[in-house]
Amino acid sequence: MMNLLPKEKQEELFYSKMFHSIVVAFQIGFIILLLGLMTQIVLYVYLDNESKNTEAMVLNAKTETGKKEYADQRAQVRVVNTKMRDFQTLLDNTPKWSSVFNAFAKNIPPDVKITTFTANRQTKKVQIQGVSPTRELVIQLYNNINNDKEFFNGIDYPLENVTKPLDVSFKFTFNINEGILGTAEVATPATAVPSRRPPAQPALE
Amino acid sequence: MNLDISSKQKILIVCIVFMLFSAFLFLYGYSILDDKNHNTALKVAESEQSYQDLLYEQVGFEQGRRDLKEIEEAEFSPNKLFPKNTTLVDNIRVLEDVANRYNLEFVILLSGTGVGDLRTPGVVSEIFSAPYSLTLTGQFRDVMSFFQTIENLQFPTHITNVQINAIVDGEVTAILNSEFFIEQ
Numbered sequence: 001m002m003n004l005l006p007k008e009k010q011e012e013l014f015y016s017k018m019f020h021s022i023v024v025a026f027q028i029g030f031i032i033l034l035l036g037l038m039t040q041i042v043l044y045v046y047l048d049n050e051s052k053n054t055e056a057m058v059l060n061a062k063t064e065t066g067k068k069e070y071a072d073q074r075a076q077v078r079v080v081n082t083k084m085r086d087f088q089t090l091l092d093n094t095p096k097w098s099s100v101f102n103a104f105a106k107n108i109p110p111d112v113k114i115t116t117f118t119a120n121r122q123t124k125k126v127q128i129q130g131v132s133p134t135r136e137l138v139i140q141l142y143n144n145i146n147n148d149k150e151f152f153n154g155i156d157y158p159l160e161n162v163t164k165p166l167d168v169s170f171k172f173t174f175n176i177n178e179g180i181l182g183t184a185e186v187a188t189p190a191t192a193v194p195s196r197r198p199p200a201q202p203a204l205e
Numbered sequence: 206m207n208l209d210i211s212s213k214q215k216i217l218i219v220c221i222v223f224m225l226f227s228a229f230l231f232l233y234g235y236s237i238l239d240d241k242n243h244n245t246a247l248k249v250a251e252s253e254q255s256y257q258d259l260l261y262e263q264v265g266f267e268q269g270r271r272d273l274k275e276i277e278e279a280e281f282s283p284n285k286l287f288p289k290n291t292t293l294v295d296n297i298r299v300l301e302d303v304a305n306r307y308n309l310e311f312v313i314l315l316s317g318t319g320v321g322d323l324r325t326p327g328v329v330s331e332i333f334s335a336p337y338s339l340t341l342t343g344q345f346r347d348v349m350s351f352f353q354t355i356e357n358l359q360f361p362t363h364i365t366n367v368q369i370n371a372i373v374d375g376e377v378t379a380i381l382n383s384e385f386f387i388e389q
Contacts, residue, residue, distance in 0.1 A: 015212035022216055026223045033230050040238040047245040054252035061259035065266070073269055079330070080273070080283045083388075086328035087286045090361035090386055093327070097364055098353040117369040182363075183327065 095121050095181035103151040107144035109137045121181050126152070129171040135162050138170045151177055281359070287332055287388040288360070296360055296385055300339070303354045309343035315385075325386055335385040336365075345369075345377045361386055 003010055064070075100119065104126075108114060114130040132138045138161050145155050155174035162168075210218075276282055288296055297313060304311035315337040323334040341348055348369070355362060366382035 012212055015216060019212045019215045019219070022219055026219060029223060030226070033227060037230060037234050037238075040235065040242065043242050044238055044245070047242055047249060051245050051249050051252065054249055054256060058252050058256050058259065061256055061263070065259055065262050070262075070266055073266060073273070076273060077269055080276070082329045083283050083286055086330045086332060087283075087361070089328055090325070090332075090363070093363070094356055094361055095364055096356055097367060098349060098356060101349055101352065113371065115371045117367070119367045121363070121365045 093182040097181070100126075100151065100176055100180060103148060104145075107141065107148055109140045109144070112137050112141055119176065124176040124178070124181065125173065126176060127171065127173050129169070132168045132170060133166065135165050135168050138162065138168050141170075142172065145172065145174055149177075151180060153177055286360075287330075287386055289389070290335070290387055293335065293385060293387055296362070299358060299360070300355065300362075303351055303358075304341060306354075307343065307347035307350050309341045309347055309351060312340040314338040314340075330388065332386050332388055335387050337383055337385065339379075339381040339383060341379045341381070342372075343376065345371075345375050348377055348379045351379075 005013070097119075104117070109132075112130060112132045114128055116129040117126070118128075119126040132141070142155060142157060142161075145152050152174050155172055158171060161170040161172070277284060293315075297315070300313065301311055315335065317335070323336070325332040325334050341351060352364075355364075362383050362385055364381050364383040368380045370378045370380075372378060
């Protein structure tokens with residue numbers, strides 16, 4: 001079919017149609033863009049509302065957990081835990097004197113008699129007195145204790161122990177090794193020691 | 206005013222308007238709202254986490270209440286771990302029983318009220334030392350058995366000083382300085 005309109009009119013007609021199509025396309029584009037915007041606004045309103053709700057819930061829960069009974073129970077749990085730890089500490093630190101006696105007994109030569117055994121946990125010092133039928137057995141006792149490095153150290157050598165060859169009265173002083181009797185701390189008057197309460201803890205242990 | 210605008214120009218104007226509008230939406234509308242929504246979503250997530258933590262604490266509180274009640278009723282309740290000065294006699298009875306078991310003569314010396322005198326070092330709670338002196342007379346092996354037994358009692362007692370004197374025929378006298386641990 002032939003178009004008899006002048007070329008300018010034909011062009012104008014073409015662009016006019018194109019303009020209308022573009023307007024329709026842009027209208028659809030506007031609607032889509034506005035729908036996107038609306039979606040974001042709705043999401044914003046929803047999240048804002050949700051935020052307020054959860055904050056209110058947190059506030060309520062904080063009020064509940066901040067009550068005095070919670071604090072009291074936390075303190076009670078702390079006291080119980082501390083007491084149990086202290087009990088275990090004291091039990092673990094119980095001096096094992098029987099192991100010292102067993103070790104010492106193994107070092108006594110036959111026929112040697114110990115008449116006095118004195119020991120102090122804090123100084124770790126042991127003093128023994130006894131009688132021996134011969135001087136050699138006294139020296140043997142000295143050597144045995146001196147060689148027992150697992151339990152004892154620092155044994156002295158009083159010369160009066162070896163002056164008599166027979167029926168010897170002897171005495172020795174030596175030390176018990178560190179760690180055998182646990183840690184010996186001396187109790188102090190309560191008034192001289194500042195109160196050592198456990199530090200405050202934020203949650204139940 | 207008569208504006209004679211060609212369709213070509215109209216297309217150009219409409220395109221520019223649409224692009225400006227789109228650019229405005231993307232630069233300001235969408236991005237600002239997107240940032241706000243992102244931040245609010247993070248805030249909600251944090252609040253949810255805090256809420257869950259608080260709920261756990263509430264559950265822990267109930268569990269703690271039950272546990273405390275349970276251990277209070279237990280045989281070895283933490284509240285009975287350390288004797289008070291009024292119940293220390295139970296510990297003395299235990300020592301007496303051990304001495305009797307090994308046929309040892311038993312004399313214990315303990316003075317004062319036992320409370321508030323000596324603070325026990327190395328512990329956090331307010332535990333006090335109640336020093337006592339013990340004299341045992343009997344066979345040496347029985348004295349050793351006594352030592353072994355009291356090292357493994359259900360309550361701690363720390364012997365600080367030992368003196369053993371031989372008497373005759375394997376019989377000895379042991380003088381022990383020791384301490385009980387008590388609470389107020």
